[in-house]
Amino acid sequence: MLSSLRLPIPIYCSNSSNNNNNSLISPRQNRRLIRNQTPGFPNRLLATTNEYVEVKEYETTEQLPEGLQAEAMPRHVAVIMDGNGRWAKQRGLAPSAGHEEGVRSLRAIMELCGKWGIKVLTVFAFSTDNWIRPRVEVDFLMSLFQKVLESEMEKFKREGIRVSIIGDSSKLSPSLQKLINHIEETTKNNSRLHLMVAVSYSGKYDVVQACKAIAAQAKDGLIQLEDINESLIEQELETNCAEYPSPDLLIRTSGELRISNFLLWQVAYTELFFAEALWPDFGEAEFIEALTSFQQRKRRFGART
Known part of the structure; x- marks a missing residue:
């Protein structure tokens, strides 16, 4: 079964002061243009992006490992891929080797x-806080x-x-930036798996940029104070490009027990799983363990059972 609505995604825009020059649109601006240029797209209060992104449903899922139930699989899994540097250090290698193995x-x-039918995978690749790392490591990570x-x-x-790609x-x-625009344009109609990569991202940044977007709408008279609610904020978060914006399961590797400023709004009701394995050692067995733990939990969302 396939339903679709195809949209052009511009990569460049004309510079109004000089028609011979082109200025690059950022990936964030690019996604906003998609929304604003869609015929009939409301200015506010749209809960998901399903109305303007092509959706394909793949009806077959390969057999799950024993013990996992298809109906209980998370729709959206987020991962803090931690431990690349320690993995390399333990082996007497440069940090770059750990990142490549990651x-x-x-x-x-x-x-x-x-x-296994998981629809969205969001990975924390590079935090806004990581810009303070040594220049040689940052340059390598961007190049990689x-x-x-x-x-x-x-x-x-x-x-x-x-x-x-979400983030600043x-x-x-x-x-x-040009490559990101190109890959988002090229893959926008795919839906077997939605991979969101958080680069130069933090949860605080995401909430702040959403607030700025809402403030701009209020300043322009597009919304009133009473229009501002959770739904409106969620529309402006960077994960709103996904069919399922909030993770069902968040995995952090390397044994650290914190979420490190990742998806702060979106993980309000997310199940957390902390794996001891360093990210380069995290494989199928560890993933099954995390999914099994998730399926054994009862999600209440604030209600009594």
């Missing part, structure tokens, strides 16, 4: 999500990120993976 783990978890996006493009298209893209290089 990419292999991400590929494996993406494949399992697609096989760009390299992975370029090398995985055909796989994303072939395997039905939609990619969205203004701090990224123009070439990386």
Whole structure:
């Protein structure tokens, strides 16, 4: 079964002061343009993006590992991929080796999500706080990120993976911003798995940028004070590009017991799982353990049972 609404996503916009020059639209601005240019799209109070993003339903899911139940699988899994540096240090390697090994783990978890019917996977790749790390490490991480996006493009298209990059893209290089726009445009109609990669992201940043967007609407007279509610805020959060914006399950690796400023609004009712394994060592067995733990819990959402 397939329902679709296709939209053009502009990558460049004309500079009004000089028609011969083009200025790059940030990925965040690009997603906002999609919403604003959609015929009949309301100015406010839209809970999800389903009205303007093509949705494909894949009706077959590969057999789940023993003990996991298809009807109890999380729709959205978020992961704080922690421990790359420690993994490398334990082996006497440079931090870059740990990050490269972490990419292999991400590929494996993406494949399992697609096989087992998980619809959204959000991974914390680079925090706004990580910009204070040594310049050589930051430059390597940005280079690795760009390299992975370029090398995985055909796989994303072939395997039905939609990619969205969330975070403060203004701090990224123009070439990386252009690549992000391109990959989001190229994969926007895929829906076997929606991969959201948080880069230059923090939960506090997300809430602040949502508040600024709402304040701008109020200033322009598009909304009134009484219109501001949870639904309106959620529309402006960066995860609103997903069919299921809030994670059902958040996994953090490396044994650390904190969420480190990640998806602060969205994890209000998320189940948390803390794995001892460092991210490069996190594989199928560890993922099954996390999913099994999730399926054994009773989610109440504030109600009594």
